[in-house]
Amino acid sequence: MRKFVIICVSMFCIIGAQAQNWDINTLHKINSMDGKFVRNYSKVFSRSAPYISVGVPVAMAIYAGIGKDKELLKDAVYIGTSVAEAVVLTYGIKHLVGRERPYDRYPGRVHPYSTESSPSFPSSHTSAAFSLATSLSIKYPKWYVIAPSALWACSVGFSRMNEGVHYPSDVIAGAVIGTGCAVVNVYVNRWLNTWLFGEKKKTPGLVY
Template sequence: MKTQIIKLDTALYFALYKPECKPWFKMVMLALSKSGNGGLYVVLGILSALFMDSVGQQFALCAVVAFAIERPLYLYLKNRIARVRPCDCLAVKAMLTPSDKFSMPSGHSAGAWLYATCLMEHFPALALPLMLWASGVSLSRIVVGVHYPIDVILGAMIGSGCALLAIGVVGEL
C-alpha cells in the first residue's frame, strides 16, 4: 500500500511539475510561492492589529496563536519524517532553491492555509479569494519542483487544523 501511494504521489508530481512552462506561468507560480514565504503574514498582521480596531486585533492574535502551535509541529514533523525533496532525488531541477532539505510537510502550504483560515474566520466575505490564494501557494510548490502533492496536502491540513484550534482558543479568551 505504501509503495502504491508513493508511486501515485510521484506520478502526480510529474503531472504537475512544469519546468518548461510559459514564462508568464512560471512568473505567476514563483510569485504565488514567494507570497507564502511569511513576510506578508507579519506585515498584514501588524497592519490589521494597528488599523482595523477589535476585528483586526482578534485576527492578529488568532494568527499568532495559530503559528505558535503550527511552527513547532511543522518543524518536528519535517525533521522526523525527513522526506527528501523531489528536486534532490528525482533528477529534476527546481525553479527555486528551497530553504531546507526536507519536503514533508510543506511549510508554505501550512502557513498559507493557516493564515487564510484565520482571515476567513474574521473576514468571511474574503473566503473565496483566500481559498484560491492558499490553493495557489500550495500548487505552486509542486509546479516549481520542491514538493510532492502529499507534502502540500499534509501542510494544508496542518495549517487549517492549527488555525481552527487557535480560533477556538482565542474565542474562549
C-alpha cells in the first residue's frame, strides 16, 4: 500500500511538472509574438472585454425599456446575469487558488505589457467574454451571431496571453467557466423570470 501511494504521488508530481512546463513554454511563445499588428490586436481585444461584456446586456436592457420589449429585456437579464455569475465565480476561485502572475513567477521569460493586481487563475476577462459569447449564441443561434462572438471571445483569451498576464491554463479555465455559467444560467433564469416577470417555469431546453 505504501509503495502504491508513493508511486501515485510521484506520478502526480511528474504530470504536474510537465503540465507546468507546457503552460510556461506555450505562454512564452505567445508572449514573444511582438509584431506591431499582433500587439495592437491584443491591446484592443484585451481592453475591450470589460466594456463589451457589460455594455452589450446594458444596451439591450436600455433598448428594451425604451421600446417596451419584454422578450428583449428577458434576454438582457439572462445575458447580464450569465456574465455576472461568471465573473463572481472566477474572482472567488482566483482568491481561493492565489496563483502568482506569470510575469512575477518567470520575470526572465514573460514580458508584461500590462499588469494586474488580482491572482492569475482563472482569467476573468476570458470567462466574461466566453459567457457573453455563449449566452448570445444560445439566445440568437444564427451564424452571424455565433461566429463573431466566438472569434471575439477567443481573441480576448489570446490577447491575455500575449499581454503576458495569464497562462494558457488560466485562459482555458476562464473559457470553461464562462461557457458553463451561460449554459447553467438557462435553467437558473427560469426561476429569475418567474420572480421578475411573474412567468411560469417552462419545460427544459436551451432555447426558449
